[in-house]
Amino acid sequence: MNTFRQNLFRNKTAVVCASILFLVVLSAGFAPLLASHPPTEMYNEFRLQGISSQFLLGTDQFGRDLLSRILYGARVSLIVGLASVAISVLFGTLFGLMAGYFGRKIDGFIMRIMDVLFAFPEILLALAIVAALGPGMFNTILAIGIVNIPVFTRTVRGAVLSVKNMEYVESARAIGAGTGRILFREIFPNVTAPLLVQGSIAISGAILTESALSFLGLGIQPPDPSWGGMISEARKYMELAPGMIVWPSVAMIITILTFNLFGDALRDLLDPRHRK
Numbered sequence: 001m002n003t004f005r006q007n008l009f010r011n012k013t014a015v016v017c018a019s020i021l022f023l024v025v026l027s028a029g030f031a032p033l034l035a036s037h038p039p040t041e042m043y044n045e046f047r048l049q050g051i052s053s054q055f056l057l058g059t060d061q062f063g064r065d066l067l068s069r070i071l072y073g074a075r076v077s078l079i080v081g082l083a084s085v086a087i088s089v090l091f092g093t094l095f096g097l098m099a100g101y102f103g104r105k106i107d108g109f110i111m112r113i114m115d116v117l118f119a120f121p122e123i124l125l126a127l128a129i130v131a132a133l134g135p136g137m138f139n140t141i142l143a144i145g146i147v148n149i150p151v152f153t154r155t156v157r158g159a160v161l162s163v164k165n166m167e168y169v170e171s172a173r174a175i176g177a178g179t180g181r182i183l184f185r186e187i188f189p190n191v192t193a194p195l196l197v198q199g200s201i202a203i204s205g206a207i208l209t210e211s212a213l214s215f216l217g218l219g220i221q222p223p224d225p226s227w228g229g230m231i232s233e234a235r236k237y238m239e240l241a242p243g244m245i246v247w248p249s250v251a252m253i254i255t256i257l258t259f260n261l262f263g264d265a266l267r268d269l270l271d272p273r274h275r276k
Contacts, residue, residue, distance in 0.1 A: 007269050014265035020258045028075040035068035040223045048241040058243040060233065066243060069225035070251050076226050077255065080141050081206040085199055087145030092152025093195065097183050099153065100160025111157070114150040122147050126209055130218045140219045144206045155198045159191035193270040197263055204259035211252055227252045 008014050027034060036056070037043075043063035050058045057066040099110040117125065129143035163169065164187060172186045211228030213219030220226035222233075227248040234244035 011265050011269060013261055014269065017258045017262035017265060020254065021262065024074060024255055024258070025078065027071055028078050031068075031071040031075055035065070035071050037065035037068045039068040039072040039225045040064065048237060048244075050241070050243060057247050058241060060230070060241070060244050061237055066230075066247055069230060070227070070248055073225040073227045073230060073248060074251065074255070076137070076220055076224070077207045077210060077252070080137065080144065080210040080220075081203040083141045084144035084206045084210075085148065085202045087141070088148035088152050088202060089195065089199055091145075092149045093156050093188070095149070095153040096156025096191075097160055097188065100157040101164055101179075101183060101187065107157075110153065114153050117147070117150045122205070123209060123212055126213060127216070127218060130213055135213075135218045135221050137220055137224075140210055140213055143213075144209050147209070148202050148206065151202065152195070152198060155194050156191055159194050160187055163187055163190050197267045197270060200259055200266055201263035204256040204263070207252070207259070208256055 036054075041064065043059065043065075045063065046055065046059050047061060047063040048059065049055055049063075052058070055065050055067070057070065059065060060069070095110050095114070099107040120128075126143045126147050129146060130139055133139040133142065169182060169186050172182050177186070210219055211226070211231070214226040214228030215232040217229075217232070220229055222229060230248040231245055231252075234241075234248075237244055
């Protein structure tokens, strides 16, 4: 653990990305304190206003403060990203452990279901689920969580196949350890590295999918702020108030790119094959 911590601090990409993510999480968590105006409060006399001392990033078509809406939109994106990936990790880990360890019919049954889910483009499958369940934050989280389960199932299954016949697993079987103990005390701790890497990258994908759903009107519903919803609303006012589309786009790009780069840095730290 100490060696990993030392390598983490030596990796400049990881340190920079972790610092940016910390600031994003901090901004989202303290949005009520940092926001100068309520995110849904309308100031009709200041509609489509540019940068000013009163509205640091300007206002939208209803006179709502863009900075406040971006801060609260960050909260929405992080909640959706983390919660949906948590669902994916939970079920993907369980299915991957069972498929990789038991093999044969169980492996075939689970992986054929995953293949069916993989056959659909991610955004189309998420759209179908949200359309069936209805828009809203909970259904968006559930839809994105279901869509990402096959990725984690394959990741964990591959890791289990590589370690299930190792000597320490055979030793646990020889002393009469039960299946549950072997899976969760012997195998699972040794497959967490690829799980962490895939999880950090999946968060960025979940944020992007949530933004796409909100952009299409099937994710977070107005007047609640969402980066995708803000970009969708800004299409009609790009020439009058370009900041409406620029600032939420910049916030989303920085967050997604940082999660991706942090995932790559984790991969380099945790996988010896990628170390330079």
